[in-house]
Amino acid sequence: MSSEFRTAPLGPLARDRFKKAGMVASLSLVLAAGVVDPAAAAARGMTDQTRAAAGNGGDHCKPNHHHKSRVTEGGGKGDCKGPTGPTGPKGTTGATGPTGPTGPTGATGATGTGTPGTPGVTGPTGPTGPSGGTPGATGATGATGTQGPTGPTGPTGPMGVTGATGATGATGTAAPCSDIDAQQDSNNFELRAALTGGKTYAGIHDLRGTNPRNFLWTDLSTHANYPAGDAAGTPCGVAINGHSANAGEPIKIDVMTTTGQVWETTCVEVNSTNPATLNCNTGNTPNPWTKVTLQPSPTVTNGGV
Numbered sequence: 001m002s003s004e005f006r007t008a009p010l011g012p013l014a015r016d017r018f019k020k021a022g023m024v025a026s027l028s029l030v031l032a033a034g035v036v037d038p039a040a041a042a043a044r045g046m047t048d049q050t051r052a053a054a055g056n057g058g059d060h061c062k063p064n065h066h067h068k069s070r071v072t073e074g075g076g077k078g079d080c081k082g083p084t085g086p087t088g089p090k091g092t093t094g095a096t097g098p099t100g101p102t103g104p105t106g107a108t109g110a111t112g113t114g115t116p117g118t119p120g121v122t123g124p125t126g127p128t129g130p131s132g133g134t135p136g137a138t139g140a141t142g143a144t145g146t147q148g149p150t151g152p153t154g155p156t157g158p159m160g161v162t163g164a165t166g167a168t169g170a171t172g173t174a175a176p177c178s179d180i181d182a183q184q185d186s187n188n189f190e191l192r193a194a195l196t197g198g199k200t201y202a203g204i205h206d207l208r209g210t211n212p213r214n215f216l217w218t219d220l221s222t223h224a225n226y227p228a229g230d231a232a233g234t235p236c237g238v239a240i241n242g243h244s245a246n247a248g249e250p251i252k253i254d255v256m257t258t259t260g261q262v263w264e265t266t267c268v269e270v271n272s273t274n275p276a277t278l279n280c281n282t283g284n285t286p287n288p289w290t291k292v293t294l295q296p297s298p299t300v301t302n303g304g305v
Helices: 012-033 038-056
Strands: 179-183 189-196 198-207 215-219 235-239 253-258 262-271 277-279
Touching: 189 235, 189 253, 198 235, 198 253, 198 277, 215 277
Parallel strands: 179 235
Antiparallel strands: 179 189, 189 198, 198 215, 235 253, 253 262, 262 277
């Protein structure tokens, strides 16, 4: 007899318990896979158990004299495994469970120790953009407004205190004196004496004839002893005296100096020439200046110094 149909070493009670344990394990696997709900799985397990008991007479691996085992009927070879049943319907997906709590934030990582990169080179300045639009034309000057009326004159302020008189300045250099004198004793000529710029001049004007004649001048300051800034002072006034009609009589010219002195020289009129002239020389020598005897002096009468 084949070893497949040998009597199982377990008794009926042990075999029934083994079957029940297998059925429970199958049911647990089906429920864990979510293929069918618990009621369907239980029904299927019970059907498989009933079918196995009915077909094998209480032992699906051991045939009896009334029935062949399902293994033999299905062409099995002795592993006591029945044919695979149909796949059950797919179970519904269970509801998603609640999201678990967020875990704690991890510690901040250490700062990197790399050296900073060197700054880039500054690029060149871009070209200057073109100027804006052309300036607008200058507006016309507005008309000048009319002048407002003159305001009233304010009251005169109080007179300020007179300042102290400053010290008298030093006496400046005396300006050159200027003077002139005239004389005429004849219808033929007239005489002049002039002082200017520190120099003394004698002049004659011929009156003969109908044509006008010029004044003719002679510089007397070139004569010897002319007072010119020494103790005698400088001339500051001049005079010329008259003379007789007789030819050759001297004409006297006097000057008053800045020191109060009187100095004198002489000339003669020469009417033999045309026009008349003055001769202030003796021979070829100019007549010198001489200080007159006795000079004006305060408080004197018919006297002098």
